[in-house]
Amino acid sequence: MTSFNRSTSRRLQKLIQIPSVWEGDRRPMSSPSRDDSEEKGECILWVDGSQGIVRGMDVVDPDTGPEAIVRTLMRAMEHPHSPAKPARPQRIVVRDREIQFYLRGVLQDLDIAIDYVPELHLIDELFRGFEEIIDSQVPELPPQYASTLRDKALAIWQAAPWEFLEEQQILSIEINKWDVGTLYASVMGMLGMEYGILFYRSEDSLKRFRATVLRDDESQERLEEAFLKQDCLFLTFERNNAIDEDEDDVDDLADLPLSEIDPTFGNIHPLEGLRSVLYEEEALVVLMALESFSRFIRDYRHQLIGETFLSLSRRYRITVPSDELTKSVNVTVSTMPQLAAELEEMAGFSSTEEGDFANNPMFRSLRDDLIPEDSFLSLGVVSWEMLEYLRNGVTYHQAGEIQQVGDGLPVILIQTSRPKAKIVIESVEAAGGLKAICFNPGADPFDGDRYDLGLLQTNNGELFLFGEFLDDDPIHVEARAKWNQRCKNTQGCCGLIIAKGLTGASRGNPQLRDMMALFEARSLSPKELGIGTLQLMPQLQFE
Template identity: 45%
Template sequence: MSTLSRIILQRLKQIPKIPSVWEADRREISDYVADSIDEGNDAGSSHSDCIIWVDGTQGTVRSLSVVPSDSGPEPLVRAFLQAMENPQGPQSPARPQKIVVRDRQIQFYLRGVLQDLDIAVDYVPELPLIDELFETLQQGSEPHEAELPERYASTLVEKAFDMWEAAPWNILNEQQILAVELNTWDIDTLYVSVLGMAGVEYGLLMYRSLESLKQFRQRVLVGDQSPKQMQEAFLEQDCLYLNFELIEGPTRPRNPLPGLDWLQDSPEAINPEFGSLHPLEGLRTTLVEEEGATLVVALEALNRFFVKHYDSLEGPPFPALQARYRIPNPADDPGRKTISITVKTLPEVADELMEQTSQAFSDQVGLGSGFPVLRDDFVPEGSLILLMQFSLEWVQHLRHSPVVYYQALIEPQAAPIGLPVVLIQTTRPKAQILIQDLQQAGGIKAVCFNQGRDLISGESYELGLLQSGDGEFHLFAEYQPSELTDKRILKHWQQWQQEHNGACGVVIAGGVTGTSKGKPQIKDIYAFFETTAQTSEALGLPPLQLQYALDWELDR
């Protein structure tokens, strides 16, 4: 057992001794509590303990610290020395007359270490003051369930599930803004951005002003921002929000295809979350009566709008649409039984936001030094990627189909077997956007596989890339040659390329959420790009290294 040196003892004995009883304890805490006590906490362990020293006579906290649960008893003494010499708050250095603890091992340990300081160490079965402090910490630091106004709670949840069924993220991206004109409850217009087309997060952001929406997008488009800066931009939004959280359960099997969990889960597996963001208030999950009423009528109007105009909103360009609805007033107002609400699209705002995004990306790409541009944002999240062969009958049909976009870059092959293709199967709206993006990028110039390596894990990958006509490369899949299945897939692709002298195709199809998933029919195919397979050397691509981006989350 370590003991205090003579020099340390001499220093501590100079601290004034007061007729006070201090309490001490060490308890395991959750990550939420650990983060709330010490924002820079990095205990290096999966569990943390909190050490607390309080002056039981004065009822004040002298020291509060977080340590790994697997650390020894020494941190308890270090915390005690801090409590004596550098106490928290406006307290003076002091040495207690007695210490009480509720753990026999801690009692015996402290007696041995502190025996030369003339401080009694006693055992008591309970420490009510510390119990109360830990309970307060636990309640104040763990995330709270969203609190909805009682009179609107069930209606809000019902409207949220209606929105989930409408699934506007299948037809709208976050830059295609809608305006909901309310002119009630101190809100003139809500500007709605739909989240979910990327397959990462689903919901609605309903900004209280168009200025706030534009400011936030400008902030996030600035490159090289720290996690703190991104967090600050998030908190400066001025909006109401509806977010859909996936409910995980121990009996719920995980979908092996990234992004498809969201698309295949029934509404019972989705938890709607409501809240508010304000630059001066930050994040709030408790809604007041007027906010609840606002969300009820806004969601009802939006649901009606999406049902009526779904087909018109599916394909580009983003149309100019407007509709007016009379929504039952959920608030107690005998003189106003209904509320007139106008919902309309804002194509001009959408074009402005798209231009800002394109310009920001171009600026960031321009910072490179001639290195080929590699992007991973073309192929939609949740897409199913297959390397397969299409029969000659299918190839001929697709070449001449009036409803399929066709790109001919090679001479038709008179081969005895089908053409090798990269099949990208997604939803119909996402397929249409992908086709439009590829058209604007000059079509597909080549398909290649390039070596990639994760320097941290040591894993090697074969990266499936599409080269568009503008010279940029777009990631469509990652394969691990060390995995038997991936190795077999890559081997077949190489054999097919040898048989067809590099001729291949890229097929864009829908139906990923239906019965044709993994086996699309002719009716599911929207585009057929004939192209060639090239080596990475021929395209000037060096081996790539995986780089990790820092994730961030809100301080709790």
């Protein structure tokens, strides 16, 4: 048996001994009246029965050994909860024979009597209070629908509708049941920032929120207020806690296995705010919405992947589980091309100098999977003399019509490892080569931060994020000013250099031998690109 070392025993013996009886026990936290599928842990309590106060409390894993009850007792003696003072009791009573014998062995030098009693009246009363609190808690999902909702949500995750549906491409889901008429589904995730579906209860709520988020002059407080004024049910996805703490962070949930993904459900309403609980009727509505949504994207996936957001509609008969009064519900799911066009116009996507952006087949999506995360990135210039050496020395060269004006060619330099550099080069080549380089504004409406986003546009119309810079960073502001002036001198000509040697002696300062590719391209202004300010959609978080 483990015992105190002598210095600890002497320290505890110096505590004043008070004429009181302490109750001690260790019990499961879960309520016996609830069917808890997960172990809640065990609570260790030490209570001064004479004064009626809790001196120490801990929650431990059920597999924790008997030493835990002694650790809590030591804190109850030396560092008790207020208003108790440090002290040791004359007598301890427990209701467990094993705990009694264990404590007798450990505390034998402290002159404390350890007795067994069949009932601990004060602790029994405290645990009855705990059980009442647990029983009164509302589960996040009604138990009869929890498993089905989770399965439907994970089916949505595997279907990945954000790969082909943008946030403004709304689907209407007409249910006409449980006081819900039509829901308006907006899919989040195409930018790889937050994955989920918002089911707005009205078209007006959807429009109001998007209009607020798209205003450049809104303060963080106003945006938070607008977020809480939404009227919608939601499904979002997050990483679960069943991971190794030492495991590297993953920026994109889509890179994780299904076992590490957890769906989260909830409600947002102007008068309720945000809550991560669905009540029974809300759970049924979300279940009907998810099932019909899932069937619709299964039936029309090919049409939805197309460049044009077509007018599509289909009616489904959905079986209602656990409802004797309603066996099934007819749900109609439809695309809303007119609303999508209105939302695109609201975001400034409707027209540019080069034509209608919404119908421009040269733009597909924004991706952030081209440039490795640990790459070294810089904005600079290559002299015209060095440019000739580069053209002849790199493994891959994409030529362009360069105007040799000014001090050289403005370039974006990306340095990574040799294998990763080869993958970047092959990916750009497979996308038809590099068409343009652009810096476009971005904003996080909740943090209030504004960004200068570095984008690469390939000839197949895809956009790749290569850098995120705070727009008030003085170093970046200066580098951008030089970039703009140099691109103006060259009449929009610029270049992208891909280099190796990230972990070698030339890290941050690649030499000519490290340069692997040169892509000569054009520089586009945000106005020419015509996609407006890219908004980071708010992430739903819960306590």
